[in-house]
Amino acid sequence: MLGTIITIIVAALFSQNFILVKFLGICPFLGVSKKTSSSVSMGIAVTLVMVLATLVTYPLYEYILVPLKIEYLEIIFFIFIIAALVQMLEKIIEKLSPSLYQTMGIYLPLITTNCAILGVAELVIGSGFYADIGLAAAADMNLWFALLYALFAGLGFTLAMVLMGGMRERIEKLPIAKCMKGFPITMVAACFMAMAFYVFTLI
Amino acid sequence: MNKYVKTAVDGLITNNATFKLVLGTCATLALTTSAINGVGMGLSVTAVLLLSNVVISLLRKVIPNTVRIPAFIVIIATMVTILRMALDKFLPDLYDSMGVFLPLIVVNCIILGRAEAFASKQPVLDSAIDGVATGLGFTAALTIMGVIRELLGSGSFFGIQLWDFKIGFFTSSAGAFFVYGMCIALFTLISNRVEYAHRARKARELRVPAEGPLDAPGISAKEEA
Amino acid sequence: MTVKQFFKSNAFKSLAVLLAIVIIAGGLLAIFNDLLFVSDEERFNRTIEKIYGGSATVEETLTITDENGTFDKGAVSAAYKMSDGNYLIHSSGKGGYGGDVYLWVVVIAENGKFGGIEKVLLDTSDGETLLGNFRDSFYENFTKHNDELVEGKYFGTSGSDVINNVVTGTTLSSNAMCNAVNTAIDFFKSAVLGEEVVSYTYLYEKYVDMTQTTIERDFAANSVTLRIVMQANGIAPSIAFDVTVKDGAITAFEATKPFVQQYDETKIDESLRNGTYFVGKTAEEIAAALPDGETLDPAKLEGLGLATGASRSSESFFRAAAFATANFEAFFAPENLTYASYVDFEQSTFTWNYTEGNEVKMHIVMQANGIAPSIAFDVTVKDGAITAFEATKPFVQQYDETKIDESLRNGTYFVGKTLEEIAAALPDGETLDPAKLGGLGLATGASRSSESFFRAAAFALSNYTFYLTGGEQA
Structure with a gap:
């Protein structure tokens, strides 16, 4: 039990890091990581939506779609739930913290099309997922593990975002070839980060 | 230039989704470990893009502005689900290798982006051409990256083993970022050169008949942008 | 807003369109799902x-x-x-x-x-x-x-x-x-095929790399010498231990240092590294420190400090010690042996080496049989058949080895024989059936000695699986 929890945490944060190993949520990773501060707020927003989305989609799939044999509607249901959650979150943030709302700007609605969120929802219901997080059988999988995974996948996402934000703040000031400016140099930086994270998969 | 040709060239090269706009990056990075995966993902996106563009263009006057995003997403999700079923039925190998990235076509920003920016405003034929062109531009980019990574990473070309020399780095996730970055840099370099040459030619053409001074401020302003 | 106004409002229209799209999409998907369904078959x-x-x-x-x-x-x-x-x-x-x-x-x-x-x-x-x-x-x-x-x-x-x-x-x-x-x-x-498959039934075996572990039994000294290779344990690498257990307690315990960077042996308590902690310990004492067979109970370690960063390695030490002591009886377990009544266990030794491919080397000393003296045999059994059979010549006057058939003496008769063939020649486990010897002549005056040969061969073959697995006799 404790072992499983630790495996889930390590996998979600490092060895199966959403951005650097699984390639999910690359768009915000490249788009919003220009500054550490915006990276943090984007990361927190994504984490929040991930957990909320999993909280709804996992029971929906397990207890409604599967018994009714309409699994094929999963994508439509999932994306709808995520869109609704994002809309809700947007309204709440707008009310509570207009300044935060300003920083997130265009990227908050874009969380809907952030594949990391749909990715978590799809992964935790996937047949092979239980093994991914160190469970012996699919039957052992439950909502709590799914939520834990979603939470730490979001934190892993935040971690990669923040690291990238810090790097890019420095890269911006460097004299580099014109054609390497922007995305290319960011990709090369991401390449080195991915190499560092690759080591976690070897443990 | 014929407007259909312009739409096609725009989607294929000038505004290439992968190398110029850097959209749909997740699939690009994840599914270019081999050329065949790149082609498969590219064509899948093309198919969804064509269908969703056509449907959305047809419904563009019916769908109220307030619910357009959810409506687009439902349409795209339907297309993706159908594609997923069809692939599972007819091309199971490809279906397996695409894994979780197949449902994720739904959230591929290229598709929603084209729906929002093009199909919801243009007639059906234009939207169809735009869909196919953008999709093929994406496919071409993925294929190029897939070939590079497969050649260097596993020493094969479309699954045919060429030599035993392989650099594991290129099939890893780090290699994906590296190859992608280099491809964008190369694309930017070439397109800058081409644009520069194009402008220089335009400038010469302008100069001869007009015999007036070159409209220099305009050009330099554009180049700076 | 009245009901009528609501139905004319933009909000209603939006909802209606969205709902219609969702319903059509759902219907379309249901149709395609039927058309494209992939059955398990x-x-x-x-x-x-x-x-x-x-x-x-x-x-x-x-x-x-x-x-x-x-x-x-x-x-x-x-x-x-x-x-x-x-x-x-x-x-x-x-x-x-x-x-x-x-x-x-x-x-x-x-x-x-x-x-x-x-x-x-x-x-x-x-x-x-x-x-x-x-x-x-x-x-x-x-x-x-x-x-x-x-x-x-x-x-x-x-x-x-x-x-x-x-x-x-x-x-x-x-x-x-x-x-x-x-x-x-x-x-x-x-x-x-219905063949017997070697199964590994030792306690604490989960973390032991059995493919590299060797077990040598010394029946005379009632001791086992083991080379236990533990599997890598999290960040701790695979470590090999040379352990000797005598009468159920550890008498020697030595760890080899793996050649990997992550392994900082100085972090492990010195008494573990040089084995002094384990010497004299019995199965009960080690099991108490390792309650679930996997993780250590710090309260039971008698003041042994577990340095941070080496707890996984220390676990490997204890798991190896638990494997060596808990299975001590199983390594011998002589009560179920067959054809064993004439074997002198005090002097016999059995060596099992998994890596040699299901091979058991036995040094079987047979008790004196009537006028025939005690004879020692070196027998190797592999995959249920004898691959080497050599008799030593006892230094006693009564033993005239030339009377024994040469194919028995040099072992060629036994090589390749299986338990069924030997058992047929030795129907009651004691005396030979001349009709089943395949033309082998039994010279008068040496039949007792020849019996010893067959008894040793029968013992070796019938207990082969036992020595291979150390578990219960099949």
Whole structure:
């Protein structure tokens, strides 16, 4: 039990890091990581939506779609739930913290099309997922593990975002070839980060 | 230039989704470990893009502005689900290798982006051409990256083993970022050169008949942008 | 807003359109789902197609039960006899990175015997992200060692004597694959051929790399000398221990230092490293410190400090000690032996070495038999048949070895013989049946000595499995 929890945490944060190993949520990773501060707020927003989305989609799939044999509607249901959650979150943030709302700007609605969120929802219901997080059988999988995974996948996402934000703040000031400016140099930086994270998969 | 040709060239090269706009990056990075995966993902996106563009263009006057995003997403999700079923039925190998990235076509920003920016405003034929062109531009980019990574990473070309020399780095996730970055840099370099040459030619053409001074401020302003 | 206004409002129109789109989309998907539904049968047929390309069909589906399908390091979930005579087995292997690995293994059946592996195909990756590192050549490698497999060897990820199958950086995944293939082989041998499969039934065996571990029994001294190789434990690397257990307590304990960077042996308590902590300890004392067989209970360590960063390595130390002491009885367990009444256990020794391929070397000392003196034999049994048989000449006057048939003396008679043949010649376990000796002449005056020869051979063969497994007599 404790072992499983630790495996889930390590996998979600490092060895199966959403951005650097699984390639999910690359768009915000490249788009919003220009500054550490915006990276943090984007990361927190994504984490929040991930957990909320999993909280709804996992029971929906397990207890409604599967018994009714309409699994094929999963994508439509999932994306709808995520869109609704994002809309809700947007309204709440707008009310509570207009300044935060300003920083997130265009990227908050874009969380809907952030594949990391749909990715978590799809992964935790996937047949092979239980093994991914160190469970012996699919039957052992439950909502709590799914939520834990979603939470730490979001934190892993935040971690990669923040690291990238810090790097890019420095890269911006460097004299580099014109054609390497922007995305290319960011990709090369991401390449080195991915190499560092690759080591976690070897443990 | 014929407007259909312009739409096609725009989607294929000038505004290439992968190398110029850097959209749909997740699939690009994840599914270019081999050329065949790149082609498969590219064509899948093309198919969804064509269908969703056509449907959305047809419904563009019916769908109220307030619910357009959810409506687009439902349409795209339907297309993706159908594609997923069809692939599972007819091309199971490809279906397996695409894994979780197949449902994720739904959230591929290229598709929603084209729906929002093009199909919801243009007639059906234009939207169809735009869909196919953008999709093929994406496919071409993925294929190029897939070939590079497969050649260097596993020493094969479309699954045919060429030599035993392989650099594991290129099939890893780090290699994906590296190859992608280099491809964008190369694309930017070439397109800058081409644009520069194009402008220089335009400038010469302008100069001869007009015999007036070159409209220099305009050009330099554009180049700076 | 009145009801009428609501129906005319923009909000209603938006909702209605959205709802209509969702309903149409749902209906469309239902239709396509019916049209494009892939049944389990079709999925299975695809697998067959992928493996055989249409050249063979399923002839018979074997019944898999918990009993015949579960093995120590994997399980078989489906098995089919194919029309080309070979068997297609769906097996899983434990010990991967994060989870089990599922493989389709085609086992060759050659004239009713095990003939090796024809093909291995990955079924589900089940989240094994590193499986991408395995190219076709890795799977082909399973099919290139059929001669060795027939000899009884198995695949492994380390050690010089197993068939090595490993991709750098993916030891755990390779390990799970090897386990899956080995499980398929074991299943074929046990469920299809009905052969006895060596199963490892020691306590605390879970973390021991049995393919590299050797056990030497000394019956005279009632002691066991073990070289225990532990599997890597999290970040702690694989560590080998040389342990001697006498009368149930550890008398010597020495750890080898693995040559890996992560291993900082200075962090481990010195009394563990030089073995002084373990010397004199019995199974109960070690089991108390390792309550669940896996993790240490700090309260039971008698003041031993577990330095941070070395707790996993320390665990390996205790697991090795637990393995050595808890199985002490099982390493001997002489009560179930057959043909044992004339064996002098005080002087006999038995050496088992798994890596030699199911081989047991025995030094059997037979008690004096009437006027025949005590004779010692060096017998090697492999895969249930004698491969070497040598008698030593006792230094006693009554023993005239020239009277004994030469093929017995130099062992050629026994080499290749199985238990059935020897048992037939020795029907009551004591005296020889001259009719069953295959033309061997029993000179008068040496029949007692010849009896000793046969009794030793019978003992060696019938207890072979016991010495191989150390477990209960089959």
